[in-house]
Amino acid sequence: MNKQVYYWCTVIVIAVVVVIGFLTVSDNGNTSNNQSIYNETEQNVGTENKDENTNITVEENNLTNYLEDQTTIMDKMLTEMKNIPHVGNPAIDFLYGMTLHHESAIAMAESYLKYGGNHAELKQMAEDMIKTQDAEIEQMQSMIQKLEEEGMKDETKEAEYLKAYQKILEENKASHSMGAPDTIDEAFAEGMTLHHEMAVQMAETVLQYTENEEVRHMAQNIIEMQNKEITKMRELINQMANQMA
Numbered sequence: 001m002n003k004q005v006y007y008w009c010t011v012i013v014i015a016v017v018v019v020i021g022f023l024t025v026s027d028n029g030n031t032s033n034n035q036s037i038y039n040e041t042e043q044n045v046g047t048e049n050k051d052e053n054t055n056i057t058v059e060e061n062n063l064t065n066y067l068e069d070q071t072t073i074m075d076k077m078l079t080e081m082k083n084i085p086h087v088g089n090p091a092i093d094f095l096y097g098m099t100l101h102h103e104s105a106i107a108m109a110e111s112y113l114k115y116g117g118n119h120a121e122l123k124q125m126a127e128d129m130i131k132t133q134d135a136e137i138e139q140m141q142s143m144i145q146k147l148e149e150e151g152m153k154d155e156t157k158e159a160e161y162l163k164a165y166q167k168i169l170e171e172n173k174a175s176h177s178m179g180a181p182d183t184i185d186e187a188f189a190e191g192m193t194l195h196h197e198m199a200v201q202m203a204e205t206v207l208q209y210t211e212n213e214e215v216r217h218m219a220q221n222i223i224e225m226q227n228k229e230i231t232k233m234r235e236l237i238n239q240m241a242n243q244m245a
Contacts, residue, residue, distance in 0.1 A: 062115040063184045069111040070191050077104035078173055082166070088153030090161035091215040094206040095140045095147075097165065098222070101199055102133040102140075108195065112188040119185040121236060125229065126188070132225075136218070143214055161209040168205065172198045186240050189233045196226040196233075 077100055084096040109126035117123055172194070181187035203219035210216065 059183070063181070063187060066111055066115045066184050067181075067187055069115075070108055070187070073104050073107045073111070074191075074195075077101065078169055082169055086158065086162065087148065088155045088158055089147060089210075090154070090158045090206060091210040091212045092144055092147050093158060093161060093165065094202065094210070094215065094219070095144045098199065098202060098218075099137055099140050099144075101195075101202065102137050105133050105192070105195055105199075106130050108188070108192060112184065115184055117184050117188055119189075119236065119240075121232075122185055122189060125232070129192075129229075136222075140218065143218070147212070147215075157209045161206065164205045164208075165202070168198065168201050172201075182244060183240070186237065189237050189240070193230055193233045193237070196230045199226050200230070 080100050081097050084093060084100070086093060106129065109129045112126050113123065117126065181190060200223050203222040206219050207216060
């Protein structure tokens with residue numbers, strides 16, 4: 001009798017130990033699985049945040065690179081425009097200066113497209129500027145050659161024109177330092193608006209000092225076209241500002 005009691009007590013103890021062991025292993029497994037799921041979730045969240053931060057960094061880098069380009073382009077333009085040849089004819093002086101001015105506008109538009117401007121209308125404007133102003137550069141270079149071959153001079157008018165021209169350069173050297181744009185689209189629109197305003201100033205000035213019909217037509221066309229683009233870019237700048245408000 002005692003042997004049977006001892007036997008069954010031993011069996012019961014062993015069974016209890018086995019059950020407890022099983023429950024312990026099962027609980028550890030669940031804990032491990034939960035920890036794994038938690039770790040995976042944390043990793044995914046971290047990856048998403050990293051991707052978001054990476055995108056922001058790319059946009060900021062593009063803006064920084066564009067602004068650096070714009071500063072370099074404008075500094076180069078102003079230096080070269082200050083040192084145009086003086087040939088005794090204000091019409092030719094104007095064409096030399098405007099050719100350099102157009103070249104810098106093309107460089108700014110190309111930089112904007114290069115660094116990923118996203119605004120559909122501004123991208124189209126940049127592409128149109130490149131085509132239009134490249135064609136006008138060729139036209140102005142032909143006009144320079146023709147006028148130089150004709151050899152007409154008026155050094156008195158040239159001196160008056162150059163005085164006004166140098167004043168424009170000095171004024172625009174100061175005004176081309178912008179604020180702190182938030183996006184590359186805003187930076188391009190603001191910078192190109194200032195750039196266009198300078199072209200209009202130059203064109204309006206040369207009309208006072210030359211009677212050459214071909215040059216006058218070129219100047220009047222620049223005034224008309226670039227004033228339209230100035231109006232459009234100001235509208236877009238206001239739209240972007242309202243969207244960010």
